Amino acid sequence: MRLNKYLSKCGVTSRRKADILIEEGRISINGEPVKEVGVTIDEDKDIVTFDGKKVAPEQKRYLILNKPKLFITSLSDIEDGKPTIKQFLSGIDVRVYPVGRLDYDSEGLLLLTNDGELANRIHHPSYEVKKLYFVVLSGKVPKAFDMELLEGKKLEDGFVKPDSVKILGKSEYNCTLNISFHEGKKHLVKRYLAAFDLKVLKLKRLIIGNIALGKLEKGKWRDLTKNELDGIKKLTGL
Numbered sequence: 001m002r003l004n005k006y007l008s009k010c011g012v013t014s015r016r017k018a019d020i021l022i023e024e025g026r027i028s029i030n031g032e033p034v035k036e037v038g039v040t041i042d043e044d045k046d047i048v049t050f051d052g053k054k055v056a057p058e059q060k061r062y063l064i065l066n067k068p069k070l071f072i073t074s075l076s077d078i079e080d081g082k083p084t085i086k087q088f089l090s091g092i093d094v095r096v097y098p099v100g101r102l103d104y105d106s107e108g109l110l111l112l113t114n115d116g117e118l119a120n121r122i123h124h125p126s127y128e129v130k131k132l133y134f135v136v137l138s139g140k141v142p143k144a145f146d147m148e149l150l151e152g153k154k155l156e157d158g159f160v161k162p163d164s165v166k167i168l169g170k171s172e173y174n175c176t177l178n179i180s181f182h183e184g185k186k187h188l189v190k191r192y193l194a195a196f197d198l199k200v201l202k203l204k205r206l207i208i209g210n211i212a213l214g215k216l217e218k219g220k221w222r223d224l225t226k227n228e229l230d231g232i233k234k235l236t237g238l
Contacts (some may be wrong), residue, residue, distance in 0.1 A: 003027065003039045010055040011114030021026070026051050056127075060115045061094050062229055065221040066213060067110045071208075073101040085110070088219050099123060100184050101131075108133075108205035109213040112221075119229060121236035122208065127207045128182040129235055130163050133189050137175040145170075149179065153195045157185060160192050174201065202230035209235045 001009075004018035007027070012018065019037045021027055027034050028049045028084045029041055041048060048055050057110040067073065067085055074084045075097070082104065089096070089112070099119045113119055142148070145167060153159030160183065168176040175198075181188055190200050206213050210231035216222060224232075 001041060003029070003034065003041055003048070004037070006041055006043055007050070007055065008116030008120070009061075010048075011054070011056050011058045011097075011116060012050055012055055013121040014116045016120065021050065028052075058094050058114055059091065060113070061096050062111075062113045062115065062118075063096065063221050064211060064213070064216065064224065065089070065093070065110045065112060066216045066218050067102050067107055067114060068218045069105050069107040072104050073098050073110065085128050088221060090194070092221075100118040101186075102205060103187065103190070103203070106205070107218070108203075109208055109211070111208055111211065118233065118238060121238065122232065123184045126162075127182045127231075127236050129161040129185075130180045130182045130207070131205060131209075132162045132164075132178055132180040132207035134168075134202075134204045134206055135177050135178070135179055135189065135193070135200055138199040138201050139174065139194065140172050141167075141170055141198070145175070146177070149177075149196070153192060155185075155191055155195060161187065162192070177209070178206070180207075208232075 003022060006013045006014060007018040022034055022037050023173060025033045025035050029046050045058050050061040065085060065088055072078055072084045075086050078084055092116055096114050098228045099111040099122050101109065102110055122129045146165040149162060149165045152159055163180045163182055168178060179189065189203055193200055211228050
């Protein structure tokens, strides 16, 4: 098995980031540091360490959290003292990592897992796993605004086009809509709508692929059901 795949299997990180750890010399096989990407191992015989600590495959865990707004998507302590999602994840016997992020002032569905391969596929645009958001915008929007949004827009990091747009309601003062993207660019929804001179007042993620937030309470988490896990694996070709 390739070393980067093994590290992903152990829940250390994704394959792509594992290659970086290897190049940095932070991974050793049987006590010998490795810096060559593409090395293979015998997972039944070889001992792999990361920063001197042995790594081994963990029991895979898949769960969702309803992230409240004004919390940072991080499992580490933040220097400026802002609260993080870490406080909501008590009772989990293995370490899980967020798949993508939600902004500090955004809320909703957050998927967490120690399955690095699945996480990478959900986040990578080539697998086209759609994420659906509920958005409240400030200001009046023109007629056929949904069609205008669907045409796409060139941002500073490339052309972006939503997978779907549905206007839920609009008035002189605001507009509510659902919008989905399969790309995972940073602050994508806000940046895309800002390109139309619109300000986001509320942003809530509702769905990732086949997994819906449903009625899960804010600050609560639950494990994925078997049907949900089978479905997201099928969507990503696993």
